Amino acid sequence: MLTIPTLNAVPPRDARERVVLVLGNPNVGKTTLINALAGTNMTVGNWSGVTVEKREAKVYFAGKAIHLTDLPGAYSLSPNTPEELITRTALLEAAPDLILNVLDAGNLERNLYLTLQALEFGLPMVIALNLMDEAADKGMTVNAAALSQAIGIPVIPMVASSGRGVKDLLRFMAEPPAPTQTRPTYPLALESAAHQLEAAAQAFEKLLPHTRRYVALNLLEGDASLRSKLTITGHGALVAQSDGLTQALASTNLEPLLELAEVRYSEANRIARLAIPSFEHRRTLTERIDRWALHPYLGIPLFLLSMLLVFRLTFSVGAPFVNFIGGPLQETLSGWAAALLQPLPSVFGALVNGALIPGVGTVLAFVPTLLILYLAMSFLEDSGYMARAAFLMDRTMRSVGLDGKAFIPMILGFGCNVPAVYATRTLENPKARLITTMILPFMSCSARLPVYVIFSAALFGSAGSTVVWAMYVLGTSVALLFAAVLSTRIKGVQDIPGVLELPPYRLPSASVMWKHGVNRTRSFVRRAGTTIATTVAVVWLTLSIPVSTGQGFATVAPRDSLFGEISSALAPVFAPAGFDTWQATGALIPAFVAKEVAISTLGQIYLGEQASSPAPLTALEGLTRLGNGLLEALRGAGASLLEVFAPPSLNADPSSERGNPLTAALSKAFSPAAGLAYLVFVLLYTPCIATVGAIANEQGRRIAWITVGYQLLTAWLLAVLTFQIFRHLL
Amino acid sequence: MLFVGTSLASVPLGHSATVEGIDRRHPLRKRLLELGFVPGARVTLVRAAPMGDPLELIAGGTHFALRRKDLELIFVEYTEGAA
Ligand SMILES: Nc1nc2c(ncn2[C@@H]2O[C@H](COP(=O)(O)OP(=O)(O)OP(=O)(O)O)[C@@H](O)[C@H]2O)c(=O)[nH]1
Ligand SMILES: [Mg+2]
Numbered sequence: 062m063l064t065i066p067t068l069n070a071v072p073p074r075d076a077r078e079r080v081v082l083v084l085g086n087p088n089v090g091k092t093t094l095i096n097a098l099a100g101t102n103m104t105v106g107n108w109s110g111v112t113v114e115k116r117e118a119k120v121y122f123a124g125k126a127i128h129l130t131d132l133p134g135a136y137s138l139s140p141n142t143p144e145e146l147i148t149r150t151a152l153l154e155a156a157p158d159l160i161l162n163v164l165d166a167g168n169l170e171r172n173l174y175l176t177l178q179a180l181e182f183g184l185p186m187v188i189a190l191n192l193m194d195e196a197a198d199k200g201m202t203v204n205a206a207a208l209s210q211a212i213g214i215p216v217i218p219m220v221a222s223s224g225r226g227v228k229d230l231l232r233f234m235a236e237p238p239a240p241t242q243t244r245p246t247y248p249l250a251l252e253s254a255a256h257q258l259e260a261a262a263q264a265f266e267k268l269l270p271h272t273r274r275y276v277a278l279n280l281l282e283g284d285a286s287l288r289s290k291l292t293i294t295g296h297g298a299l300v301a302q303s304d305g306l307t308q309a310l311a312s313t314n315l316e317p318l319l320e321l322a323e324v325r326y327s328e329a330n331r332i333a334r335l336a337i338p339s340f341e342h343r344r345t346l347t348e349r350i351d352r353w354a355l356h357p358y359l360g361i362p363l364f365l366l367s368m369l370l371v372f373r374l375t376f377s378v379g380a381p382f383v384n385f386i387g388g389p390l391q392e393t394l395s396g397w398a399a400a401l402l403q404p405l406p407s408v409f410g411a412l413v414n415g416a417l418i419p420g421v422g423t424v425l426a427f428v429p430t431l432l433i434l435y436l437a438m439s440f441l442e443d444s445g446y447m448a449r450a451a452f453l454m455d456r457t458m459r460s461v462g463l464d465g466k467a468f469i470p471m472i473l474g475f476g477c478n479v480p481a482v483y484a485t486r487t488l489e490n491p492k493a494r495l496i497t498t499m500i501l502p503f504m505s506c507s508a509r510l511p512v513y514v515i516f517s518a519a520l521f522g523s524a525g526s527t528v529v530w531a532m533y534v535l536g537t538s539v540a541l542l543f544a545a546v547l548s549t550r551i552k553g554v555q556d557i558p559g560v561l562e563l564p565p566y567r568l569p570s571a572s573v574m575w576k577h578g579v580n581r582t583r584s585f586v587r588r589a590g591t592t593i594a595t596t597v598a599v600v601w602l603t604l605s606i607p608v609s610t611g612q613g614f615a616t617v618a619p620r621d622s623l624f625g626e627i628s629s630a631l632a633p634v635f636a637p638a639g640f641d642t643w644q645a646t647g648a649l650i651p652a653f654v655a656k657e658v659a660i661s662t663l664g665q666i667y668l669g670e671q672a673s674s675p676a677p678l679t680a681l682e683g684l685t686r687l688g689n690g691l692l693e694a695l696r697g698a699g700a701s702l703l704e705v706f707a708p709p710s711l712n713a714d715p716s717s718e719r720g721n722p723l724t725a726a727l728s729k730a731f732s733p734a735a736g737l738a739y740l741v742f743v744l745l746y747t748p749c750i751a752t753v754g755a756i757a758n759e760q761g762r763r764i765a766w767i768t769v770g771y772q773l774l775t776a777w778l779l780a781v782l783t784f785q786i787f788r789h790l791l
Numbered sequence: 792m793l794f795v796g797t798s799l800a801s802v803p804l805g806h807s808a809t810v811e812g813i814d815r816r817h818p819l820r821k822r823l824l825e826l827g828f829v830p831g832a833r834v835t836l837v838r839a840a841p842m843g844d845p846l847e848l849i850a851g852g853t854h855f856a857l858r859r860k861d862l863e864l865i866f867v868e869y870t871e872g873a874a
Contacts, residue, residue, distance in 0.1 A: 136822070136826060137825040139821065139825070141821070141822055168853055170827065170851045170852070171826065171827050171851045171853055174825060174827070318820075318821060318824065322825060322829050323829050323830060326827055326829045327829075327831075351838075351847075355838060355840065355847065357838070357839060357840070357841050358841065360840070360841050361841050448856075451856075452840055452845065452847065452856045453840060453841060455844065455845050455856065455858075456840060456841065456842040456843075456844050456845075459844075465845070465856065489822075559819075560819060560822055560826065560855055560856070560857060561845075561855065561857075562853060562854065562855055562856075563847060563854040563856060564854075565854075
């Protein structure tokens with residue numbers, strides 16, 4: 062096979078390999094399709110801009126290894142956002158064997174615009190006519206054969222979410238069809254200008270031959286990012302020539318951008334009519350739901366109410382399991398471990414029972430809580446409500462200088478800040494991207510939830526779920542406040558508005574939601590087993606190293622250890638916030654790694670001592686204890702389901718509920734006001750290292766450091782304020 | 792290009808109009824053209840978000856949200872009373 066030098070050299074390819082680029086508008090099911098074909102588990106969701114980077118999957122068929130590249134959705138191949146730029150770059154620099162163009166059957170005309178643009182490459186192409194079920198619901202009968210005939214390439218109708226028709230694509234991937242010669246015809250003056258540029262492009266051997274026509278048309282159209290890319294890669298002469306041609310066209314009153322769009326749309330319209338000869342409009346479910354969901358008065362209250370319910374659900378249903386895992390399960394494991402480790406030196410027992418089980422175990426106790434949160438988030442993401450939330454909040458967001466679209470990364474931040482930072486790539490405006498990234502860490506991610514839950518259970522009794530909710534509200538308010546401040550400092554935010562697409566509602570499939578939820582939970586568990594366990598071990602080590610002479614390793618009292626000394630030295634900083642104990646301060650230090658470490662460290666400090674010498678248990682004793690504990694947890698979870706819908710009550714009743722041992726320890730160590738201030742600090746201070754890394758990756762290190770700095774400051778100020786206000790009230 | 796036609800912003804909610812053109816100064820001109828707001832396309836205004844802005848509209852079967860301000864420079868042909 063002939064290899065052609067490109068901007069980035071294409072590696073020579075084996076005859077048994079096929080490279081397929083998956084191209085399409087946002088939210089048409091590209092990722093769903095790849096998941097169905099390759100058995101992968103890449104994230105899907107019902108809004109535009111789920112995939113924001115290039116992803117690969119591999120599938121074998123007829124002796125061929127097929128490499129599928131998932132690309133961010135694009136409305137056109139003249140990029141307006143960083144994610145669209147990724148897609149364009151992939152097309153320009155790869156020499157794929159096949160372009161798989163995924164179309165929304167119910168939105169043919171708009172989808173065909175991209176198809177017609179992609180045809181300019183003259184590469185082998187196949188259409189996956191997806192979402193056939195939805196088109197049928199709208200009352201459309203889409204004729205795949207007619208579509209295929211009109212464009213001259215194979216068209217496979219399918220329903221990617223159920224896998225119907227998906228496999229029919231494989232044979233075209235193994236043996237790509239010949240490229241079609243069908244191409245829209247533009248006005249003569251434009252065509253001849255394009256031909257001149259194409260001819261000129263031949264002199265540049267770094268431009269792949271099949272990209273010449275596309276490059277010519279996009280230069281004439283005034284594609285700014287292409288111009289700068291070509292200029293810096295030594296194609297300045299080509300850009301200059303296109304400028305001359307554009308000027309000549311302008312003098313004859315011909316605007317390439319408008320002409321290209323008009324011709325493509327009239328062609329798209331013609332083809333769409335051939336494929337859908339008639340269509341009887343039906344009132345869709347989406348229209349009926351939106352009458353309420355987007356109601357001018359009820360829309361926002363309904364949104365806030367549903368968020369409130371979600372967070373109360375996570376708290377009420379998750380809490381009994383926290384007690385079970387933190388209590389009976391951990392006691393049993395410690396007992397078994399003690400029995401197993403008896404023959405070994407006592408330092409092993411100390412590490413396992415004094416550090417790993419209370420540390421990692423305390424974090425793992427939150428698996429059920431987080432599973433509920435993640436399932437609720439998946440529902441939000443897959444149903445189509447996400448874009449509606451952005452629509453409803455647009456006005457509010459605008460008052461702080463952003464737009465509704467920026468609200469989507471913010472909601473994603475409730476799950477995890479890291480993907481939320483990457484999700485800002487869908488924003489058109491670079492300044493809005495910067496501001497959104499900088500405020501995102503204030504959004505309370507799921508790693509902070511364990512801290513709230515355990516403190517609320519310890520200190521606020523039945524008002525606990527209200528306190529948890531208040532943390533989410535506070536985080537969001539601080540984020541919005543900062544956006545307002547930043548947008549007055551950073552110029553040019555409101556110059557580029559965005560367009561938001563409101564996708565139809567889709568009933569999330571239970572299996573997709575479950576997979577989503579389980580995947581995220583699994584990565585939380587994996588983190589507990591790796592990052593958290595490592596941090597716990599390091600903390601244990603520093604807790605075991607004596608500072609003054611005369612005390613031995615691992616026998617030193619925690620307060621006199623290296624960890625205790627450092628923490629005590631820092632503690633006075635938090636005196637005005639009411640939590641200036643070395644334990645409280647100490648837990649905040651390793652929590653820079655990840656917020657849930659605060660809980661694991663507190664578990665180690667408060668429980669480590671008492672738990673390091675548990676009574677050994679036999680297998681049977683342990684199992685009985687587990688069974689009883691689990692039953693109690695299930696009963697508790699069932700009972701609290703009703704509580705979710707009850708009005709919040711503020712009379713805290715510190716009932717002597719036999720629960721998580723850490724809860725008991727914390728209720729002695731913190732006053733309610735200090736506990737509240739502690740939660741405020743945990744909510745607002747520097748997010749985990751992974752988030753700082755993501756911010757540095759997207760916006761540079763300087764911004765990442767600035768963000769870390771002002772968050773520490775904000776956290777401290779608001780924690781102090783909280784304590785000073787509530788010390789007299791609680 | 793300067794259009795003398797009606798601005799899309801002045802079309803009442805629940806009504807449809809036909810696009811004539813988008814002013815060159817429109818910051819979203821390119822994006823809107825790519826999304827199908829080309830001369831001759833039908834656009835329907837569906838509803839306003841809480842506090843009156845943005846607006847939901849349908850063009851080529853797709854629902855979009857756009858701000859009132861960004862409708863001003865889209866010119867349409869609109870016959871009053873045509874729902
Ligand atoms: N009813 C129905 N839903 C589908 C079908 N294919 C995909 N979906 C759903 O459509 C939504 C979008 O799917 P994705 O695979 O994330 O779409 P995408 O094209 O990768 O989107 P971006 O990454 O944002 O460009 C998801 O909620 C899918 O479950 C289909 O054939 N029928
Ligand atoms: Mg995707």
